[in-house]
Structures are given as structure tokens and as C-alpha cells.
Amino acid sequence: MDWSKTKTIFIIAFLVLDLFLLYQYIETRNSNKYDVLQASTIEDTLSANDIQLSQLPQEADKGSYITCNNRIFTAEDLKNKKLKDQHSSTIPVQNNGSQNPVQLSMEFNQPVPLPADNMQEKMQQFVNDNILFGDQYRFWKYDKENNQLIYFQDYKGKTIFQKNPSSGIGVLVFKINDENQIYAYQQSILVNIKEAEDSEDIIPAIKAVEALFKNNEFDLSHKNKVTKAELGYYTQYPFKDSQILAPAWHIVVNGNEDFFVTAIRGEVVKSDQK
Incomplete structure (x- = not known):
């Protein structure tokens, strides 16, 4: 050698x-x-351009699409003890899948007053105790214009966002009367949630804000502030049965304007598709 x-x-x-x-x-x-x-x-x-930023989250740089199904409610569900003080005007028909609804409509035997203070905290406990799968819902907003209290389904700490709660998926909508009492609600929930095997790159929150700017979503006639950014899931086209949800950024501007940007492709969800 x-x-x-x-x-x-x-x-x-x-x-x-x-x-x-x-x-x-x-x-x-x-x-x-x-x-x-x-x-x-x-x-x-x-x-x-007078657009201020609050502290934006530093999320993981990978995410996955998820697939799921709308749960079909049955007459058996109405026997659950959580619903003992409620009744349904549209009773699901058992053993007949074509008539079993994916949306459950219920009324309270006696209207329930909204809490005078700490409403979100107290209502979350009420939802947990009196709604099927209540612990899977998180407060979204109090829509005073339409007298509705709206909750969205949560998956692993991330919200499944909806544009139109009344016809959405994974949504809980309480109806409120003129005396500030909850008298009824509609509910849908997603089940069999599975994540895609392959994860993909997620754009950072700042890029989602940039996408809004480039898409002319900001009203530049006055100052704006991005007050919140959170990562969740979104679908532009809810179906009656199976769903495919994409990671999406929910961007809040000036405390009351909601925007959505797909977190993989960085596309702004158009206003007529939100």
C-alpha cells in the first residue's frame, strides 16, 4: 500500500x-x-401606505390539507341527555339516510338568557354542557345585526373558518330574541377528519398580509391596522358530504374586517367566495 x-x-x-x-x-x-x-x-x-401591523404569529412552515365528512344526525341523537331541555321541529328519521340531516335544528323549552358578563367564557361552558360535541366548538362572533351567536368547529387548536355560517359546515349558530335570550340553534359538525400524508410549505403571516395589499383589499383612504392573524382551515366550496379543507390565514383588519388567504398558495379568497 x-x-x-x-x-x-x-x-x-x-x-x-x-x-x-x-x-x-x-x-x-x-x-x-x-x-x-x-x-x-x-x-x-x-x-x-399607513398599514400598521400587530405582533404576527410565527407558525410552523409546514401544513397539510384535511379531508372530512359532514356528520348525519339521527333520531337517536335526540335522546342524548345534553338535549333534555330541548326539542326539534324537524326530527331526523332513523334508518333512512336520505332523510337524516347534516344540520340539526333545535329549540330550547325555555329561552336561555345571555350572560350579562364574561359572556364568552360562560357561554363556552354552556356549549360544552348542552350541545352535542360542544367541546369541539369555539366562539367566532356575536352578530348583533342578525341576532346570532356564532361558533366554529375547532381541529387541533385551529379554527375551521366559514363565510356564511347559516349554510356552512362545522358551525353552531344560536338564535337570540329581542329579550336577549337564546331560543334556538342550528348545528353541523365534521367527522372522520384526516390529514394528508404529505405536508406542504406554509407562507408566513406577513406574506398573507402582502397578498391582501397586492390584491387591493385595504382601503387606503384611511389608516389601517392588521389587528390579528391566525392559521386555520378553509374551504371555498362546502359540499353536502365530503369536504377538503386547506390551511388558511385569517387576517383581521381594523378589528372588524375578516379576510382569508390560502396558506399554501397564498391566494386571497375573493369576497364572493369567502
């Missing part, structure tokens, strides 16, 4: 490895600098 040649081969091999590692380091550093510069440029552009 020629030790001199062997040593030379080792030296060359280690030199090539060192050069490769140096290249990888420089590429990573430049990439990180580019990401920081890009984020800074977006923020500068928004600031120049």
Missing part, C-alpha cells in the same frame, strides 16, 4: 468536503439574509 498516495487522497477528500460545507453555510446565510430583507421590505411598503 502506497501510504503517500493514500494520504493525498484523504487530504483531497477532506478539502472537497470542507469546500462543500462552506458552500452550504454561505447559501444558508444568504438565504436567511434574503428572507429578513424580504420581510423588512414588505413591512416598509405597508408602513409607507
Whole structure:
């Protein structure tokens, strides 16, 4: 064995490895600098247009589509003890799938007053105790214009967002009378939720805000502030049975304007599709 040649081969091999590692380091550093510069440029552009940002979340950079089904309610569900003080005007027909609804409509035997204080906290307990699968719903908003209290279904800490709660999926809508009492509700829920095996890159929240800006969603006639950004799921086209939900950013502007941006493709959900 020629030790001199062997040593030379080792030296060359280690030199090539060192050069490769140096290249990888420089590429990573430049990439990180580019990401920081890009984020800074977006923020500068928004600031120049009087768009302020609250603290945006730092979410994981991977996400998956999920598939699921609408649960079909049956007459057996009405026997659940949670519903003992309620009745249904449209009783599901047992053993007849074509007549069993995916939306349950119930009325309370006696209207339930809305809590005078700590409404969200107290109502969440009420939902847990008096609604089928109540612990899977989270408060969305109190729609005073339509006298509705709206809850959306939650999956692993992420909300399944809806544009039209009255015809949506995974939604709980309480109806409120003129005396500030809950007298009825409609409910739908998603089951058999499964995540796609392959995860995909998720855009950061700042890129979702940039997508809104580029899509002219901000009213630039006055100052704006992005007050909230949260990652959840969304479908533009709810079906009666199976659903495919995509990761989506929910962006709140000025505390009361809701926008949705798909978190994989970075597309703004149009106003007529939200």
C-alpha cells in the first residue's frame, strides 16, 4: 500500500468536503439574509401606505390539507341527555339516510338568557354542557345585526373558518330574541377528519398580509391596522358530504374586517367566495 498516495487522497477528500460545507453555510446565510430583507421590505411598503401591523404569529412552515365528512344526525341523537331541555321541529328519521340531516335544528323549552358578563367564557361552558360535541366548538362572533351567536368547529387548536355560517359546515349558530335570550340553534359538525400524508410549505403571516395589499383589499383612504392573524382551515366550496379543507390565514383588519388567504398558495379568497 502506497501510504503517500493514500494520504493525498484523504487530504483531497477532506478539502472537497470542507469546500462543500462552506458552500452550504454561505447559501444558508444568504438565504436567511434574503428572507429578513424580504420581510423588512414588505413591512416598509405597508408602513409607507399607513398599514400598521400587530405582533404576527410565527407558525410552523409546514401544513397539510384535511379531508372530512359532514356528520348525519339521527333520531337517536335526540335522546342524548345534553338535549333534555330541548326539542326539534324537524326530527331526523332513523334508518333512512336520505332523510337524516347534516344540520340539526333545535329549540330550547325555555329561552336561555345571555350572560350579562364574561359572556364568552360562560357561554363556552354552556356549549360544552348542552350541545352535542360542544367541546369541539369555539366562539367566532356575536352578530348583533342578525341576532346570532356564532361558533366554529375547532381541529387541533385551529379554527375551521366559514363565510356564511347559516349554510356552512362545522358551525353552531344560536338564535337570540329581542329579550336577549337564546331560543334556538342550528348545528353541523365534521367527522372522520384526516390529514394528508404529505405536508406542504406554509407562507408566513406577513406574506398573507402582502397578498391582501397586492390584491387591493385595504382601503387606503384611511389608516389601517392588521389587528390579528391566525392559521386555520378553509374551504371555498362546502359540499353536502365530503369536504377538503386547506390551511388558511385569517387576517383581521381594523378589528372588524375578516379576510382569508390560502396558506399554501397564498391566494386571497375573493369576497364572493369567502
